[in-house]
Amino acid sequence: MTTNxxxxxxxxxxxxxxxxxxxxxxxxxxxxxxxxxxxxEHEAAILAANEQDMALARDAGLSGAMLDRLLLTPxxxxxxxxxxxxxxxxxxxxxxxxxSRLLDNGMRLARRRIPLGVLGVIYxxxxxxxxxxxxxxxxxxxxxxxxxxxxxxxxxxxxLAAIHSALNAQDLPTDxxxxxxxxxxxLVTALLNLDSHIDMVIPRGGAGLxxxxxxxxxxxxxxxxxxxxxxxxxxxxxxxxxxxxxxxxKVQRPTVCNALDTLLVHQAxxxxxxxxxxxxxxxxxxxxxxxxxxxxxxxxxxxxxGEGDFDTEWLALVLGVKVVADVNEAIDHIxxxxxxxxxxxxxxxxxxxxxxxxxxxxxxxxxxxxxxxTDGSQFGLGAEVAVSTQKLHARGPMGLEALTTYxxxxxxxxxxxx
Amino acid sequence: MTTNxxxxxxxxxxxxxxxxxxxxxxxxxxxxxxxxxxxxEHEAAILAANEQDMALARDAGLSGAMLDRLLLTPxxxxxxxxxxxxxxxxxxxxxxxxxSRLLDNGMRLARRRIPLGVLGVIYxxxxxxxxxxxxxxxxxxxxxxxxxxxxxxxxxxxxLAAIHSALNAQDLPTDxxxxxxxxxxxLVTALLNLDSHIDMVIPRGGAGLxxxxxxxxxxxxxxxxxxxxxxxxxxxxxxxxxxxxxxxxKVQRPTVCNALDTLLVHQAxxxxxxxxxxxxxxxxxxxxxxxxxxxxxxxxxxxxxGEGDFDTEWLALVLGVKVVADVNEAIDHIxxxxxxxxxxxxxxxxxxxxxxxxxxxxxxxxxxxxxxxTDGSQFGLGAEVAVSTQKLHARGPMGLEALTTYxxxxxxxxxxxx
Numbered sequence: 001m002t003t004n005x006x007x008x009x010x011x012x013x014x015x016x017x018x019x020x021x022x023x024x025x026x027x028x029x030x031x032x033x034x035x036x037x038x039x040x041e042h043e044a045a046i047l048a049a050n051e052q053d054m055a056l057a058r059d060a061g062l063s064g065a066m067l068d069r070l071l072l073t074p075x076x077x078x079x080x081x082x083x084x085x086x087x088x089x090x091x092x093x094x095x096x097x098x099x100s101r102l103l104d105n106g107m108r109l110a111r112r113r114i115p116l117g118v119l120g121v122i123y124x125x126x127x128x129x130x131x132x133x134x135x136x137x138x139x140x141x142x143x144x145x146x147x148x149x150x151x152x153x154x155x156x157x158x159x160l161a162a163i164h165s166a167l168n169a170q171d172l173p174t175d176x177x178x179x180x181x182x183x184x185x186x187l188v189t190a191l192l193n194l195d196s197h198i199d200m201v202i203p204r205g206g207a208g209l210x211x212x213x214x215x216x217x218x219x220x221x222x223x224x225x226x227x228x229x230x231x232x233x234x235x236x237x238x239x240x241x242x243x244x245x246x247x248x249x250k251v252q253r254p255t256v257c258n259a260l261d262t263l264l265v266h267q268a269x270x271x272x273x274x275x276x277x278x279x280x281x282x283x284x285x286x287x288x289x290x291x292x293x294x295x296x297x298x299x300x301x302x303x304x305x306g307e308g309d310f311d312t313e314w315l316a317l318v319l320g321v322k323v324v325a326d327v328n329e330a331i332d333h334i335x336x337x338x339x340x341x342x343x344x345x346x347x348x349x350x351x352x353x354x355x356x357x358x359x360x361x362x363x364x365x366x367x368x369x370x371x372x373x374t375d376g377s378q379f380g381l382g383a384e385v386a387v388s389t390q391k392l393h394a395r396g397p398m399g400l401e402a403l404t405t406y407x408x409x410x411x412x413x414x415x416x417x418x
Numbered sequence: 419m420t421t422n423x424x425x426x427x428x429x430x431x432x433x434x435x436x437x438x439x440x441x442x443x444x445x446x447x448x449x450x451x452x453x454x455x456x457x458x459e460h461e462a463a464i465l466a467a468n469e470q471d472m473a474l475a476r477d478a479g480l481s482g483a484m485l486d487r488l489l490l491t492p493x494x495x496x497x498x499x500x501x502x503x504x505x506x507x508x509x510x511x512x513x514x515x516x517x518s519r520l521l522d523n524g525m526r527l528a529r530r531r532i533p534l535g536v537l538g539v540i541y542x543x544x545x546x547x548x549x550x551x552x553x554x555x556x557x558x559x560x561x562x563x564x565x566x567x568x569x570x571x572x573x574x575x576x577x578l579a580a581i582h583s584a585l586n587a588q589d590l591p592t593d594x595x596x597x598x599x600x601x602x603x604x605l606v607t608a609l610l611n612l613d614s615h616i617d618m619v620i621p622r623g624g625a626g627l628x629x630x631x632x633x634x635x636x637x638x639x640x641x642x643x644x645x646x647x648x649x650x651x652x653x654x655x656x657x658x659x660x661x662x663x664x665x666x667x668k669v670q671r672p673t674v675c676n677a678l679d680t681l682l683v684h685q686a687x688x689x690x691x692x693x694x695x696x697x698x699x700x701x702x703x704x705x706x707x708x709x710x711x712x713x714x715x716x717x718x719x720x721x722x723x724g725e726g727d728f729d730t731e732w733l734a735l736v737l738g739v740k741v742v743a744d745v746n747e748a749i750d751h752i753x754x755x756x757x758x759x760x761x762x763x764x765x766x767x768x769x770x771x772x773x774x775x776x777x778x779x780x781x782x783x784x785x786x787x788x789x790x791x792t793d794g795s796q797f798g799l800g801a802e803v804a805v806s807t808q809k810l811h812a813r814g815p816m817g818l819e820a821l822t823t824y825x826x827x828x829x830x831x832x833x834x835x836x
Contacts, residue, residue, distance in 0.1 A: 018753070021777065101798065107787060109797060114779050116809050195632060199809050214613060218632040220810040241832040248834035335436070346832075359439065361532050361825055369525055369830030378835065379527060379826070380519065391534050391617045391823040392638040393810040405809040407779055408797070412787030414659040414764075416666035417796065 006190045009145060010197025012175035013118045017143040019173050021115060025092035027170070032135055034166035036084040039131065042162035043077055049158035050127065057151050069125045070151055080131050087135050090382040093401045094141050107412040113404045115141035116199045120191050122147045122213070123204040127155040133202075134163050134177045136385055140403040143176045145198060147191060150183035157181065188212070195219040199405075202386050207313075222398065224363075224389040227257035227341030228313050229371040232330040232356065234347035235268040242346045243276055248370040249344070251284050255315050257387060258342050258364075258374040262310055262320035264330045267293065270323045274298050277321070285317045293323030310337045327352050331359045338362055341389050342371040363389055363396035424608045427563060428615025430593035431536045435561040437591050439533060443510035445588070450553055452584035454502040457549065460580035461495055467576035468545065475569050487543045488569055498549050505553050508800040511819045512559050525830040531822045533559035534617045538609050540565045540631070541622040545573040551620075552581050552595045554803055558821040561594045563616060565609060568601035575599065606630070613637040617823075620804050625731075640816065642781075642807040645675035645759030646731050647789040650748040650774065652765035653686040660764045661694055666788040667762070669702050673733050675805060676760050676782075676792040680728055680738035682748045685711065688741045692716050695739070703735045711741030728755045745770050749777045756780055758807050760789040781807055781814035 004010075023031075039046070050072040057070055093113050100110035119142050123129045130148060137144040148156045156179055164174040180187050192201065195218035202222050203213045213221045231249055233242050249260035265273055274297035278288070281301075288294070288302035289309040295302055298321060310320050310333070324330045327345070334343055344366035345356035353367045364374040374396055376384025381399030388394045394402035422428075441449075457464070468490040475488055511531050518528035537560050541547045548566060555562040566574045574597055582592040598605050610619065613636035620640050621631045631639045649667055651660050667678035683691055692715035696706070699719075706712070706720035707727040713720055716739060728738050728751070742748045745763070752761055762784035763774035771785045782792040792814055794802025799817030806812050812820035 018777070021779070103796075103798060107791070117779070214636040220638060220808065238832070244834055245832060252835060357827055359436070361439070361535070364826040364828060366828040366830065369828050369833040370835050372835040373525070373828055373833070374826070378521075380521060390638065395824055396826045406813055408782040408792070408814045409775055410782060410784045410787050410791055412784065414656070414663060415787040415791070416663055417670060417788050417790040 004190050004194055006145070006180070006187065006194050007197070009178055009180070010118070010194045012173075013143040013145050013178055014197050016173040016175035017115065017117050017141075020138065020141045020143060020176055023141060025094075028092065028139055028141065029088045031138055031166060031170045031172065032084050032088050034169050035131070035135060035138075035163055036081045038162040038166040038169075039077060039081050039159070042158065042165070043074065046077065046155065046158040046162065047072060047074070049154040052154040053152055062151065066125055066151070070127065070155070072127055072155060076128070080128050083132070084135050087139050087383055090139070090400060092139065093404050098406055105415060105418075107410050107415050110409045111406045112409050113401070113406050116403055116405050117142060118198050119144045119403065120147075120194070120198040120201040120219070121145070121204065122188060122191065122201065122209060124149040124206075124209070125151045127152045127159060129204060130156050130159045130179070131163070136383055136400065136403060138176065140400050142403055143178075145178050145180065145191065147180040147188060153181065153183065189216055192217040192219075204386060220393065222386055222388050222390065222394065222402075224341075224387045225257055226313055226339045226389065227259070227371075227374075228261045228311065228337060228339040229258060229342045230262045230264060230330075230334050230338060231260055231344045231346065231371060232264040232324070232327065232334070233266060233269065233273060234327060234345060234349060234352050235266040236349035236352060237269065237346040238348060239269060239273050239276070242273070243280055245344070245346060245368075245370050246277055247280055247284070249372055250281060250286060250319050251317065252372055254317050257313070258371050259315070260319065260371055261312065261314050262322065262333075262337065264322050264324050264333060265294070266327075266330075267323050267325055270294065270297060274321065278302070281319065287318055289318060289320045291322040294321040313339065327355055331356065334360055334362075339389055341387070342366070342374040344369060344371050363387070422608050422612055424563070424598070424605065424612050425615070427596055427598070428536070428612045430591075431561040431563050431596055432615050434591040434593035435533065435535050435559075438556065438559045438561060438594055441559060443512075446510065446557055446559065447506045449556055449584060449588045449590065450502055450506050452587050453549070453553060453556075453581055454499045456580040456584040456587075457495060457499050457577070460576065460583070461492065464495065464573065464576040464580065465490060465492070467572040470572040471570055480569065484543055484569070488545065488573070490545055490573060494546070498546050501550070502553050505557050505801055508557070508818060510557065511822050516824055523833060523836075525828050525833050528827045529824045530827050531819070531824050534821055534823050535560060536616050537562045537821065538565075538612070538616040538619040538637070539563070539622065540606060540609065540619065540627060542567040542624075542627070543569045545570045545577060547622060548574050548577045548597070549581070554801055554818065554821060556594065558818050560821055561596075563596050563598065563609065565598040565606060571599065571601065607634055610634040611636055622804060638811065640804055640806050640808065640812065640820075642759075642805045643675055644731055644757045644807065645677070645789075645792075646679045646729065646755060646757040647676060647760045648680045648682060648748075648752050648756060649678055649762045649764065649789060650682040650742070650745065650752070651684060651687065651691060652745060652763060652767060652770050653684040654767035654770060655687065655764040656766060657687060657691050657694070660691070661698055663762070663764060663786075663788050664695055665698055665702070667790055668699060668704060668737050669735065670790055672735050675731070676789050677733070678737065678789055679730065679732050680740065680751075680755065682740050682742050682751060683712070684745075685741050685743055688712065688715060692739065696720070699737065705736055707736060707738045709740040712739040731757065745773055749774065752778055752780075759805070760784070760792040762787060762789050781805070
């Protein structure tokens with residue numbers, strides 16, 4: 001068995017996590033404030049490093065969308081710094097007793113929130129994630145080992161230098177935030193095998209990255225981010241009010257995971273609703289992949305749905321449309337095709353709404369609302385670490401609490417078990 | 419890519435889980451009662467099948483301890499049935515809203531507890547686990563796919579027949595509880611790859627099984643069950659009262675995961691305490707693996723601790739003993755050697771206790787109490803699914819709640835995102 005090349009990094013991160021464990025909320029907030037200041041002081045170096053990355057990316061022929069994700073500007077850096085202020089203002093979940101009881105034998109037993117320890121984060125071309133993750137990890141007393149995309153190497157090094165100067169200024173170990181500074185893909189596997197020193201892995205990227213983590217990680221992984229989202233419009237929906245929800249869910253921001261992918265329509269209202277959907281969304285650029293019953297009702301912007309179209313997260317102005325017999329068929333369709341991210345039922349019929357909510361176990365289930373609400377800020381969490389579509393630990397938008405665990409603390413008077 | 423041989427089983431389990439989702443607490447309790455009744459009606463067949471397993475196990479030369487784990491008797495079956503009554507009496511966690519709030523936009527948002535869906539359980543020679551897991555899964559509305567040890571094949575089939583007759587009697591699908599009825603080890607790998615249809619895997623067995631699950635599972639796994647447990651006796655401990663705790667933690671039931679493995683003693687009290695430990699525990703059959711400072715103080719029952727002795731879960735009447743300079747060295751030792759199961763500090767000094775509790779992040783941390791309390795029934799959970807030593811989802815003794823997850827339920831009035 002060969003030694004994991006990241007083992008020293010993991011050991012240093014674990015040691016650093018012990019130093020973070022001793023910090024109170026005020027000290028952690030002071031650290032976050034120091035990071036925001038350091039990002040300001042290092043601005044010229046950060047922007048210069050980012051320009052190096054941008055030049056390499058342009059030479060490599062990256063798409064405009066990729067280049068835009070990579071770009072840092074003075075305005076974007078200012079926004080990143082402002083976001084740190086938002087995190088500072090959030091309550092610290094660490095140290096809170098979730099519950100506490102006095103056992104029959106007189107021992108007090110509490111469940112106390114503690115940091116997870118060391119987070120592993122694998123992400124792609126957005127350098128803002130580097131700061132984002134570091135700040136959320138430190139706010140909750142966790143160390144982090146990060147692996148950004150190779151396109152962002154120079155930017156990430158410059159951002160890390162600023163973070164390290166803040167850790168130094170607060171007399172804290174710089175090992176609290178470490179970056180895997182190599183594009184070698186074998187190091188991703190090494191990271192996923194380092195279960196002795198990394199307590200949780202958060203992949204922030206596409207389906208391929210999530211699948212890789214599921215297959216290779218030996219520690220818990222928060223998978224998510226893939227949303228094949230459905231809206232079912234019942235025969236008892238107020239169609240006039242439903243139509244703006246379809247538009248909102250599909251058009252407002254089509255490239256994100258909570259955007260609508262498939263519209264399911266009760267057969268009794270399809271003939272009335274679908275021409276209106278086509279008339280309203282077609283001019284906005286939406287095209288439709290339609291089931292046989294929906295095809296003719298949607299007009300020229302529609303084509304017949306092919307195999308796999310109902311299993312696709314579009315991330316674009318494309319909408320699958322299917323006419324269903326009733327809520328039962330809608331539920332069956334969603335169970336067969338959903339990624340369990342966000343689904344919505346639109347109806348005035350209380351029993352249909354209740355049946356839908358009871359039967360659909362996606363991370364977020366809505367009655368008479370757009371799927372677009374599945375978001376940490378919309379849900380009032382203050383910060384969003386990731387959106388989980390798995391079922392353990394945290395579901396849907398993950399706030400600061402999702403970066404903590406708990407321990408049982410039993411306080412006795414020389415209690416022995418009887 | 420070959421098709422997973424367990425895929426049909428997974429699909430049937432998923433469908434069955436939808437049927438369970440529709441059950442209220444009363445219906446689930448009626449099912450559990452029917453299972454208890456069926457186990458009574460099937461008693462002769464179950465005991466005969468168990469005798470087949472016992473005969474094969476004797477022929478195969480299994481140890482007395484293994485044979486005892488495998489054995490079912492009328493008394494043990496009665497105890498299994500009585501345990502079902504205990505589970506029936508527990509509150510149903512499913513359907514409870516964990517929290518609920520009215521968002522600024524008027525949408526009501528709640529986090530509602532739901533079943534996980536389908537559980538995968540891999541266990542070894544105890545046939546009682548078959549009933550135990552089925553009952554806990556069904557109580558929380560989950561389907562289960564179980565893979566018992568090859569030694570228990572006949573017993574498990576007979577127990578499953580009883581469970582299936584109860585499911586049938588309640589008009590519920592027998593696919594809710596399925597058993598992998600083959601000793602083929604490749605099916606364990608197949609189970610661990612079936613992340614599309616199994617939401618969580620619970621291994622109940624030794625360290626090898628847990629490691630296998632960490633390496634191969636694509637779905638979340640609850641690892642745990644391995645306890646390298648420590649007790650630190652501080653200079654400020656009441657030694658007279660501490661001594662019975664050492665005995666309780668080590669001797670009461672040495673074969674379980676919360677039994678004491680390593681005793682750490684402050685150097686200032688070692689000369690007084692350790693001869694007493696030897697005098698009290700030696701006659702009970704305990705031998706000691708001692709650090710240099712402890713060796714001579716423990717007398718003839720002690721030998722020098724070798725490499726790895728402080729990383730061993732003894733599960734026997736053996737105790738590692740180390741003299742440490744102070745609580746800091748105790749904390750360092752525990753961080754280096756603990757499996758993060760259960761640790762205890764014995765002291766009258768409040769600051770030492772607080773420092774220990776703050777620094778040690780094991781699943782259970784005790785002040786002036788035996789490590790033996792880490793147990794679902796001792797903690798008042800009513801039932802124990804497993805003991806988790808990982809940090810996500812659930813830690814320490816896992817009760818019924820650990821078999822649930824939650825979904826966000828948003829109820830709006832045609833709310834679109836602004």
